[in-house]
Amino acid sequence: MNAQAFPPIPFLDLKAQQARLPGLKARLDAVLAHGQYILGPEVHELEAKLAGFCGAAHCVSVSSGTDALQIALMAEGIGRGDAVFLPAFTYTATAEVPLLLGATPVFVDVDPRTFQMDLASLEARIATVKKAGALRPRAIIGVDLFGQPADWAGIATIAAREGLFTLDDCAQSFGAAQGGVRLGKAADATATSFFPSKPLGAYGDGGALFTQSAERAALYRSLRTHGEGTTRYEVLRTGMNGRLDTMQAAVLLAKLEVFEAELARREEIARIYDAALKDVLAVPARMPGSQSAWAVYCVTLPDEATREAAKAALAAASIGHAVYYPRALHQQPAYQPSHDGAALPVAESLGARVLALPIHPDLSDEQAQRVAATLIQALGG
Structure with missing residues (x-):
């Protein structure tokens, strides 16, 4: 591409x-x-x-x-x-x-x-x-x-x-x-x-x-x-x-005044991503019986190296992306003294594997599909 x-x-x-x-x-x-x-x-x-x-x-x-x-x-x-x-x-x-x-x-x-x-x-x-x-x-x-x-x-x-x-x-x-x-x-x-x-x-x-x-x-x-x-x-x-x-x-x-329509549009974009990406990586799981506000659409990659490759591909295609969050709270220097040392393995692993894609009401279907296509290509799909 x-x-x-x-x-x-x-x-x-x-x-x-x-x-x-x-x-x-x-x-x-x-x-x-x-x-x-x-x-x-x-x-x-x-x-x-x-x-x-x-x-x-x-x-x-x-x-x-x-x-x-x-x-x-x-x-x-x-x-x-x-x-x-x-x-x-x-x-x-x-x-x-x-x-x-x-x-x-x-x-x-x-x-x-x-x-x-x-x-x-x-x-x-x-x-x-x-x-x-x-x-x-x-x-x-x-x-x-x-x-x-x-x-x-x-x-x-x-x-x-x-x-x-x-x-x-x-x-x-x-x-x-x-x-x-x-x-x-x-x-x-x-x-x-x-x-x-x-x-x-x-x-x-x-x-x-x-x-x-x-x-x-x-x-x-x-x-x-x-x-x-x-x-x-x-x-x-x-x-x-x-x-x-x-x-x-x-x-x-x-x-x-436009919030209801924007929530509906965010859901439409999430479904575009789901359909395109579900066979390639882990898309966000829904809580049972829930409707998301889709502040963030966050996929999960197998490991940090794969995520870095995906980030590089998105950046090369001038596609915005972000990492929420690079480390768990109990690993932050400010909070480590308050933590009792308990292992929290899921929180500790997610920081190296999550990647947020653009999801806002003014994103077009074509743009969402291009984001997904770029990510799939980066992952060798």
Whole structure:
């Protein structure tokens, strides 16, 4: 295949998306007109629409997905001496937040096909912590990695038995569904991110929390605004500056208008990749009864050398690609001191074998087929 005959295929194309958002400029102009740049009317409108979209009782917008995780754990009083169980194969924020609050992340292995938290490993890790007695098991953070829902029925069963708080790290998966129900109320609290690369992305940082509890929602609103009470200068608790700004809310409202169609398009692209690649390499496995948001379409290669060859071929053809994630969290220098040394073989092996392909709503069928053809050729298919 002559790469020079084709234009580049970007990993993400926000400019193309912006060109088909007719309501975007009007939304931004409205904010400039009223000048309420912090907690303006668009923020409240967005919270109502996001809650309605996923069926949650309450939505509290915040400044980032990381801050959403932190506020949720702060609200539960999680800190020093507490164990927070989370998958070893995910983005750094999931482990970073417990450590910032003085708690200890306990890393759990993942399934080799779905990349979601392995429930047998979770149960074993809980048993290990309980037997050691140095930490109090307090919470499970399940991650809906790459757009796929985690096994929330299984996680909920374990959490109920052990008396643990559940937090859904839905940073990559807003819009995904399990059993026909959108993510947003599968856990005690759900945190999502509106980082620009996410399926529903802002033009800067942003995030949100979802809960069925009015008490938790009120606490989240207080914590995101310096712990304030009924007035601005009544401080009831130690909080943070974690508000979503009005401009980002305006962007998200414009994008929400086309979000359903974009989710459908992502699914179409995933199926093109599946059909072309399933006989050549390991394509993403779906969680049973789920609908993915397809933030990332991540294939698994046999070994690191094969992946490097695939990366080189894609680069030569000017096709965007990425590695999520090059190493497991417990192997990161910052987190190694917190890890108890347990082997997590699946998480440890995936970093050398995974490869993410372009999947965004403005990718054409022809482009998706070219990505697949380039990869197949690189693998000798």
